[in-house]
Amino acid sequence: MLVASLHEDVGTGDITTQSTIPEDTVISGRFIAKEPGVICGLPVVARVFELVDPQIQLKACFSDGDLVEKGSVIAKISGPARGILTGERVALNFLQRLSGIATRTRHCVDAVRGTQAVIADTRKTTPGLRVLEKYAVKTAGGVNHRFNLADGVLIKDNHINAAGSITKAVESARFHAPHTLKIEVEAENFDMIDEALACRADIIMLDNMTLGEMAQAVARIGGRAIVEASGNMGQKDLLAVAKTGVDIISIGALTHTVRAMDISLRFQKADE
Amino acid sequence: MLVASLHEDVGTGDITTQSTIPEDTVISGRFIAKEPGVICGLPVVARVFELVDPQIQLKACFSDGDLVEKGSVIAKISGPARGILTGERVALNFLQRLSGIATRTRHCVDAVRGTQAVIADTRKTTPGLRVLEKYAVKTAGGVNHRFNLADGVLIKDNHINAAGSITKAVESARFHAPHTLKIEVEAENFDMIDEALACRADIIMLDNMTLGEMAQAVARIGGRAIVEASGNMGQKDLLAVAKTGVDIISIGALTHTVRAMDISLRFQKADE
Amino acid sequence: MLVASLHEDVGTGDITTQSTIPEDTVISGRFIAKEPGVICGLPVVARVFELVDPQIQLKACFSDGDLVEKGSVIAKISGPARGILTGERVALNFLQRLSGIATRTRHCVDAVRGTQAVIADTRKTTPGLRVLEKYAVKTAGGVNHRFNLADGVLIKDNHINAAGSITKAVESARFHAPHTLKIEVEAENFDMIDEALACRADIIMLDNMTLGEMAQAVARIGGRAIVEASGNMGQKDLLAVAKTGVDIISIGALTHTVRAMDISLRFQKADE
Amino acid sequence: MLVASLHEDVGTGDITTQSTIPEDTVISGRFIAKEPGVICGLPVVARVFELVDPQIQLKACFSDGDLVEKGSVIAKISGPARGILTGERVALNFLQRLSGIATRTRHCVDAVRGTQAVIADTRKTTPGLRVLEKYAVKTAGGVNHRFNLADGVLIKDNHINAAGSITKAVESARFHAPHTLKIEVEAENFDMIDEALACRADIIMLDNMTLGEMAQAVARIGGRAIVEASGNMGQKDLLAVAKTGVDIISIGALTHTVRAMDISLRFQKADE
């Protein structure tokens, strides 16, 4: 994927750099945080430059998951100028995006700290980047929901309608799916919760419920299943949601609405 | 890329759908805008479902670039339930993201309407999605800056330092780069502008200047080069920038800081 | 994968067929079972010939999972001779192998019929063919264990040693793995079973136990976890294993030791 | 192919190992033969672990083609525990399968030792693994038949029917195929043999003949062509076949019906 990203950005060659910078020019620079945030993506940055030119040296000053202040030096780079300039944009595009996800995730994790609830991601990720984006969530203290449609059973409305009932859908899934997977049912009301409990669903997702409904649902479930809160959680008061007693709060916005963290690569003058 | 995105999301198979939904079940549904915005990505949605199952019918009610209201039916879908549910998430991930970019771009385009300035994108795109993201910008009324490092010459600080001077860098680029490419120079002050003009740069990028400086720069250039304003333009008063007389305002945030447009796929009951 | 398999077998072209058979020759033939068995792989055969030449017609006389007698006509084929002869070997290689797996699986499934136990596969599959081989197991009435290392947690000796104890390993896995996955622990003795139960493992794998030990283990577990029997099950009396009360019997030999089912493609004389 | 096999087995990550084993844990282990056999695939094992983690050390104690006893240490491995456990299954799947093929091939080669006959493979290989499986046959003392449809001319029934006669088929093949390839004709009776000899076929394949017929055929051919015996040879008395005087005995079962050799990777306790 990194190779493809470099091809995408470099095309048939970085014509400006090749035209203006002699092959033996060396430079050094620093990745600077221009705002506070949680850093994520340093191994990706290292790999990008290794692919462009193995002679480039990257020295990370922080680890993925670290919180940095505005002005912090995140990493130092030195080596052949042509390679560094050619890889710069791709490296920054990954670093800024993943750090943006990590930063937002950390805010959510901090918001529910001290409660039993954890913050989870969803499959609302950028096409092609799911593994990296879920890594960013994990790095920042969140937990990962299923990676794809094969490694988790999540029974929704349409599955229930097609199967005939929650009970039939759960039984069918229990029979067909690998026994290593838990079975999760999306419930919109208390009747659905009761039926899901009756057929021993492992996880119950409360979809778009009010705080009051969630608290009631948690009480009703009484520890017989894991409880997940879902539905525009990116715009909710997460602490209040956590206090209803749910186990997991899953937030699509962690990955579908991302503000890139502002990070720049500043080069040093020869005499610095 | 769409094939890879489906593999990413489906993995070894949609175990829930295969377990609970009979192979011959058919459903129909509607893509609904849950907020106003500019739609982009409908051909991608069509292609995703065609890849999953050619029997799925998608009927678009709008065209890419159209502004829709909250509640608008963007497209109608019908066909085998298994395929529709399996492709749903990938289709939405593309549609929401591209529409998010188109919507933000349109706001910027509207902000400078009536002036000479146009809104341009940058290379700060999501790795792997550049062609689609630049298509979204274009669709919404923006213009595309260079696609990659091979189809435009943009001389920055480091190139100037390595070459020795703006003049040397421009001459070197003019000699080496295909003659079909214009030469752009990033200028931070008036001396740099003067030197760029002297060696006949085709485009001058004003980097991080104040409104006053930009206006002065435009006057100084006096039509001898295209003028591009750049530097955190996502957070500026775009109309004020446009009124300084610059030709192009390039905004990285169009693609690096994206809020997915809220769009959902609602299925219909059998009796609807 | 089918395209790659055709490239592998055809190389730069089927030189014999191109040399000796005129382009417009058409033939018809039948896939014949030369021994009884469970058929699996007909959609693969259809796709292989579709890739070689879309004009080839394949008409299946059975469905995947059907038991056929010696001499049964499994499918009929007709169309351009060049394409049929070029695709023949690849089609048979898939069909014979998958039917061989399905046939062996069915024998195992039949052996435990009437008990509570189900027959499961493992990850001991042929590199590159896992999805197809697990499909053959499923088709024949077996169940699928996890597809890969990402969609199931299975804690073995080494994990326990590294983590410090079963309890620590389970807790660590519960914290880090997606909550959609169950946690399975491999136990070699009753102490390990007790510890696994104490930390609420979802599945306990009894590794290489005697029939007596397995029966004792099932009693001890008492329904608090799913019980899986494992360890050279391909050479055991499966009914006796099933009668110990285990829920799942996983058998590596279903896929690692395969006897291709004997199936041939017989062509018809012009006057038949 | 090895990369694809690792992707197939690892998916989005080895969740158990990542959850329970600290990044800096090192382990060492031994690949043990649990039954006698001919080892094949050690370079594949080495490459698999090199792909997973270049820090893993693999020291082979035998070479491909060596016969090992039950209990033999085939290779020793040491290094980062995470990588070793992540690559274990793929490495074993290759090693066990290729060693299974080599072991069976050696039995056949031994059966005809002292005669003029050699044992050859066919194109009845596992899709995707042909190069490796033919390497296993070669390693064990067998010879390779053509690798694909492009590097050998083998004229069968259908080619003869389409061309009009053996003579026409051979002449056509001689004209069209590269002159570097020999021409082989499949013969079912003595008339066909006579015609093949008359048009100077280089190789004659005796298909499904009895021992008596084969002996007669060899006499009739009298050294004017290479003679290959074919047709369910996996179930024949190979020494008897060899004694008919044929040059080559080709056996599809060498690769289509494989019993994986029983090999395990045993890890050592810290104090061993």
Add this chain to the structure above:
Amino acid sequence: MLVASLHEDVGTGDITTQSTIPEDTVISGRFIAKEPGVICGLPVVARVFELVDPQIQLKACFSDGDLVEKGSVIAKISGPARGILTGERVALNFLQRLSGIATRTRHCVDAVRGTQAVIADTRKTTPGLRVLEKYAVKTAGGVNHRFNLADGVLIKDNHINAAGSITKAVESARFHAPHTLKIEVEAENFDMIDEALACRADIIMLDNMTLGEMAQAVARIGGRAIVEASGNMGQKDLLAVAKTGVDIISIGALTHTVRAMDISLRFQKADE
């Protein structure tokens, strides 16, 4: 390969055509031979345009291998203007190159017409285009030498030196190579020819011999092996070479020194 060639030429999009030609414009044109030659590559042209836009209609007026006059209409094309203009260059690059090879090959074939000799190609092909270039040679009446290093044995100097002698090299090759392949030996003098004959090489390549030496060699071999003439044959009097009695004349220049045939795509005015 055709997809890759289109990506190479189109990059991120045909910006000129997209900017200037409305989406619904249709045009029609003709591929015109601007010099006489042998046409080759029409199916490639058809596939290129099918990949660009399935609505484009291509009607070939000749078949591959046909000789056309200057001014001949080779094919007619009509359909969406955007697609036709976008695919034009790639289609012509293939058609002109393959026709150039076919034309040169036909000249060589014609030069030896009436003799026993045939014209063969070599492995001196353009990287990536071997299958197509060998197809062009075949189409024009030449024959194909081996496609790659796996489907023919050709023993040269270095092999002989390493093996110890021609005899040892031939025996070793006969033992190791598939028995479906003939064994060819490159001979530079009569001693080498004698040794090659003595160990029953199937083909003897006369490397860089004079006409007189070739005639002597043919006499000496006396039909006991196929005789191939090689070594700068592109610059020799082919009829004279053929008259020495050699069977095959292989010519690297058929594919390594290619003059593209001059073919253009002329569009018609609306009123034509």
Add this chain to the structure above:
Amino acid sequence: MLVASLHEDVGTGDITTQSTIPEDTVISGRFIAKEPGVICGLPVVARVFELVDPQIQLKACFSDGDLVEKGSVIAKISGPARGILTGERVALNFLQRLSGIATRTRHCVDAVRGTQAVIADTRKTTPGLRVLEKYAVKTAGGVNHRFNLADGVLIKDNHINAAGSITKAVESARFHAPHTLKIEVEAENFDMIDEALACRADIIMLDNMTLGEMAQAVARIGGRAIVEASGNMGQKDLLAVAKTGVDIISIGALTHTVRAMDISLRFQKADE
């Protein structure tokens, strides 16, 4: 691409070399120019052998772009014989072809030396090799025209007809294409030149004009646009063309009609 080229040439293995040359044989040899020319492709040769076997040592005696005499040693190679012989043909195919292009380009460059004109390539390159072929042109002193349809605007007849006029086509392209690209118009007569100048085209291509017409065109344009001469320039008197005052002479034959430079790899005797 180099990996694919090796696969193309090696297929399933170099059967001759593996059969006759012991694994530990080492050889050394020299790449010899058998005619004078401009060398190009040495880094490709180095990479080919590195891919085949990293133990092979290649020492270049010249740099790309250097003129060599007949008999010059271009590079020396030593290492494992198997790898060197296996990679030889692919390495030479690249080296001879690229050096052929470089040599022809240098002749053209020399022909116009002392004038203002430069020699440019076109998109008439071999499918799959464009980047390398354009590199050869550049290396020999030529300049590169656009790499693909995305990085240059070139308005021809059909674009003009579809848009309605040169003016409309240029305006449309200026609006839609990235502002980093110049706009080139192909002109067949003076009216077209005048209109192109009036709408400020950046480059005017004179298509198939006589020397007289070109001189007149240059005078008329008077420095207001870059002037490019095009149309069978491979067969023209380049100095005469240059003397008309055009800036650029683009020649399709540089890459579409290539004579491979004659280069051979000679191995040394053990005692040399």
